[in-house]
Amino acid sequence: MKSMFVLAALGAALPVAAVAQTSVTIAETAPVVTLNVTETVEAAPDMATVGTGVQTRAQTAAQAMRDNAVQMDRLIAALVKAGIPKKDIQTSGINLSAQYDYSNRDGQPSGPRFIGYEASNQLSVKLRDIKKVGTLLDTMVEAGATNVNGPSFSISDPTPMLAQARAAALKTAKAQADFYAQAAGYRSARLVSLAESNSGGQPPMPMMVTARFKADAAPATPVEPGQVGSSVTLTVQYALEK
Template sequence: MTNTTKLFALLATCMMSAVSTPAFSGVPSKSADTEDTDAYTVTVSGLGEVMVAPDSLRTSISIRARAETLAEARAVAGRNTRSVIQALEGLRIQDLQVRTVEITVTPIPERQPEGLGETTEPRIIGYQAESSLSVALRAVGFEALRVQGPRILDAALGAGANVVGGLDFFLSQPREAHRLALAAAVADAEANARVVAGAAKVELRGHRTISTEVVGIFEPQQAMYAAAEMGAGGENVIDFPVEPGEIRVTTQVTASFDFEE
């Protein structure tokens, strides 16, 4: 055997030795016949839903007045607004929040005949003044909402409010309901993974990853006096019962589980 042939044989032996020797770095090495561990995972989604009773409410109350002059419209709206605020305060409801959110004054144009083509600028025949209040009652409990809801709206209407929105029920602390929904979603994902593993005749070993999706909070709304324009002076005041519906909170998770055959 020539020197050149011996040299090539020696190099080949060294290369084979380097491939077959494991690397002792504290992390087990993968052999050539080991498959990627990502192939041994199952990914499923889980849905969580909880129904909880609301503990808070909000509503919008407006006082609308029309008059021939701007000063008169403002005076009537201002007077009725003060009456409404005093009536709400007179209910002696602890933690009832009343605040002004908008005040508007607009001219009332004369109605123009139709089909006359070009017309002159319409004549101003009066003015409308409107004051809008936001009323909220937070963290009082389900039964308190049933009792205080009608009292709030009836007091406002009786004192001069003539446009009242419906009652909107909500949660003062939605995070707690969110956490309950998350726990239900994770449990649902685990149940789904067990079904998949059973159908595939493999054994689950544990979680690999879990990610959360967008949370949905669906609040019931009462159409009580909704967008209805009432006459002032209390002639339209009716004591309607209030039954707040439950609030549905939903969430979704995506989870991956390791398994072995």
């Protein structure tokens, strides 16, 4: 019984093995070239977005909002009648503000003169039939729209265009890296990192135009959609190897 106690005591005195964690990072020793490459694929747009709305003025805020609601209901009904589904019509802003006249009367400075309240209600409308954009703009004006912004053209599904742009950007990056490798006396270029940013189906430059129309605006407003581009930008790094 005494010997068992001694053995147990000796066992408790033995050191416990330590658990070690090792992390090894191998730095890239070859020269590295960093490239930023952008490729754009263009195509005819299949969708246009137009901002439109109505503005009304009245002596009271409540009356300005009531008048605005009547005109906006008429505008929305006209858009739906023209074949635009409700899911493509979205309110983008409602505003009510007091209006003042700051002009001088009789050449004498005077304080601002209250002239009423102005209410506005704005819509963002997606038009999915490019051929009818001009006609639909006229429909908006005839239905009481007091302002039209756009159109801004785009591609509803830019995925195939982005795939083309991505492949072209990677091919361009590899060709440039190989050129630098050979020019610097190296055998090849090995890809070590890749990052992407893209913009799909949007115009390469802003195409937004603001206009105010009179009730007797000429019919069949001409609209030229042109082409829009999907762009992919790659930031790549290649290690140059002997």
